[in-house]
Amino acid sequence: MRETDIEALRQLPLFENATAETLRVATAGALLQPFPAETTLLIEGAPSDCLYVLLDGQVELHASWNGSDTVLSIARPVSMFILAAIVLDADALMSARTLERSLIAMIPGDAVRTAMRLDPHFAGAVARELAGGYRGMVRSTKNIKLRNNSARLANYLLTLRAAGGFGAVVRLPYDKRVIASLLGMTPESLSRSFSALGTQGILVSGPVVTIRDVSALEAIAKPDPLIDMHAPRCAEIRADTDAEIWASEQTRTSCR
Amino acid sequence: MRETDIEALRQLPLFENATAETLRVATAGALLQPFPAETTLLIEGAPSDCLYVLLDGQVELHASWNGSDTVLSIARPVSMFILAAIVLDADALMSARTLERSLIAMIPGDAVRTAMRLDPHFAGAVARELAGGYRGMVRSTKNIKLRNNSARLANYLLTLRAAGGFGAVVRLPYDKRVIASLLGMTPESLSRSFSALGTQGILVSGPVVTIRDVSALEAIAKPDPLIDMHAPRCAEIRADTDAEIWASEQTRTSCR
DNA sequence: CGCGCATTTGAGGACTGTCAACTTCCGTGG
DNA sequence: CCACGGAAGTTGACAGTCCTCAAATGCGCG
Known part of the structure; x- marks a missing residue:
């Protein structure tokens, strides 16, 4: 990757405050590559070799079971995907496919894990990124189940x-x-x-x-601000929500 | 918390390899407390002050919307919950309630975040913990949607x-x-x-x-090993799964 | 023993998926 | 320029899954 391309990664919160040295370590051996639309980048179950950073385009993350499949999320620039699998050096749980022509940086997993070991601030940034991803999945699960x-x-x-x-x-x-x-x-x-x-x-x-x-x-x-990113967080709504929760708690308790 | 109680936290992967110093920083001001059954420890939407570590008992993590609620996961000893909210210093997305009498350590969020800043290895452990949690939620979402x-x-x-x-x-x-x-x-x-x-x-x-x-x-x-923790990972099943995925990819492609 | 609560069973209906046919849109090629 | 083909989207008919409400059953505990 060229110097200017590496600087593009700074758009990610993950690299926003990284030192030049950390950025260099993390992106050692990284590739920048355009992919056409409708291209499968990664199949679920495969070992996760690289962290993918979407710099332009759209990538669908989906999963299948028993012949049907479902879209779990869609990555839009600038964001990354399969970070969790990279951190754990585990198999991918989702497949990734471009929805349109996309520009993607591929960072070797080893480089990411090395940078985490060397730079506590970077490890913290990874943790915050994963925490955000986890909370997004919680919101999504609530959305679907409720x-x-x-x-x-x-x-x-x-x-x-x-x-x-x-x-x-x-x-x-x-x-x-x-x-x-x-x-x-x-x-x-x-x-x-x-x-x-x-x-x-x-x-x-x-x-x-x-x-x-x-x-x-x-x-x-x-x-609901606890499910939707778009929901307002103003005090009134928070109060209503709390009242609702309180009420439902009461219901459950009285049913027992 | 007493010295022996703090040592109990080493059962967590998070603290397994932590230095004595990190453990001391992370657990500064921590409380060890038993709770009776059916006790709400935390209500969704509330600021997350403490990381909860379940040392004994059972805790249900649930969420509500529009008068109904759903259980998202159940914590069993030894494990922790609301780590993601602590890392981001954000409001909790789930409520927590004991299902039975439970022994719980409560670690101030500030202490956790401080330890992350000071100890890269600890920050890495937090990242790995969150990566595991994220993947668990992905599995859960696939389970529900598919x-x-x-x-x-x-x-x-x-x-x-x-x-x-x-x-x-x-x-x-x-x-x-x-x-x-x-x-x-x-x-x-x-x-x-x-x-x-x-x-x-x-x-x-x-x-x-x-x-x-x-x-x-x-x-x-x-x-399916990509959804269920119980599923075998033997080569045969992996091959079957890959074939399935391949087939469904083909189906989608041919439908386009 | 009797009460309270969880669970089961039954009836009915709402919601959602499946299958098939149709329409629309868009890009291709005559 | 227009006909054509293919895919996406829509609509209709229908079925199946799942939920709701209600009542019955069973179990544990005071």
Whole structure:
């Protein structure tokens, strides 16, 4: 990798405050490589040789069982994937595939682990990165186990809205079938969930979704800062949430 | 905490190879405390002040939304919980409640973060711990998104069997309603899944489950080392799995 | 023994997935 | 420029899974 490319890695929180020396150690033998769309970079179950850093493009992380598969998350620049497998030098649990032409840096796992041993600050950054990833998976699990298809879609639209500056129009960043799988439903169910939201002021035209009534959407979504990154953290909502939790605790206790 | 209690923490991989100094820093101001059963230790959304280390007993980690709640995992000794929130000094995403009388060490979050800064090896241990937790959540998400109730229960029984030395009789470690929530179903569905397995040589008598025919159970479970910790990693199964993945990749590609 | 609680069983319905047909869109090539 | 083919998305019919509510059963403990 060239010097300027290595500097691009500083966009990652992981390398943001790393010393030049740590960056040099960590990226020893790293490759920078463009991949075409629809290219499988990594198959689940394979040993994880390299940490992947997505500098441009989109990569889908998915997993399969018994002939079906599901999208677990989608990486967008600048971010990395399979860090957990690299840290443990274990087999990958997910497959990775480009959704579009993507520019990817591949950093040898040994180099990452060496840098962790040498630089406590870097090891701390890895720990923080993994902590964030863990919490993301917790949010995702709560989303799937606690909400139905409509609520998941409604919150997803609110997430896109927040990421797009809270405008009335959002653009779906991936094909609908990918979004369906990410949200844990079939493409048909996604389509029906969209039309169900039609009565709540949601207009869908190809990849463009217009939100006419945010309140109506929020009534369905019931966003929660402990599940959704888009949910507001203001004191009122926190208080409501606590009250809810308290109430449900009481319910469980009284049922026992 | 007394010296002997602190030594108990060495049972954790996190502290296994820590220096005496790191252990001292990390456990500065730590408390060792017994809690009765059914006690809520931590409510989701609250700031995470302490890292909890479960030395004896059982603690359920659960989360709620819109009046319902779900069990995300259950901690067994010796293990810790809410490490991710501590590392990021963030609000807890899960509530914690004892299922039975439990002995718990509470380590101030500041002490943990300080130890991470001072000792690269400790920071690395935290990173490895979080990597393991992340991968556990990935497995759990795959389990929920890809499998139906019967397959989840069948794999859970195989997990218990593996943990119990592969005998024909396993004992359910928690109340059935807790297991149901952990597996993402209602108690009624768990009960019906159990009776459905009755035709496959599974006998249930209270908390005792007898597995008469492991092959029949495995036929339903279709265990996968990339989802289940109990699944064998032998070359044959790996080859089968790879073939499956390959096949599904081909399917997706040909469908495009 | 009787109460309380967990679990089971039954009935019914809501939700979601499957299968198939149809429409739309888009890029290709005549 | 338009016809065509293929894929994505939509719609309809249907089935199966799973949940909800309600009642019955069983078990443990005071």
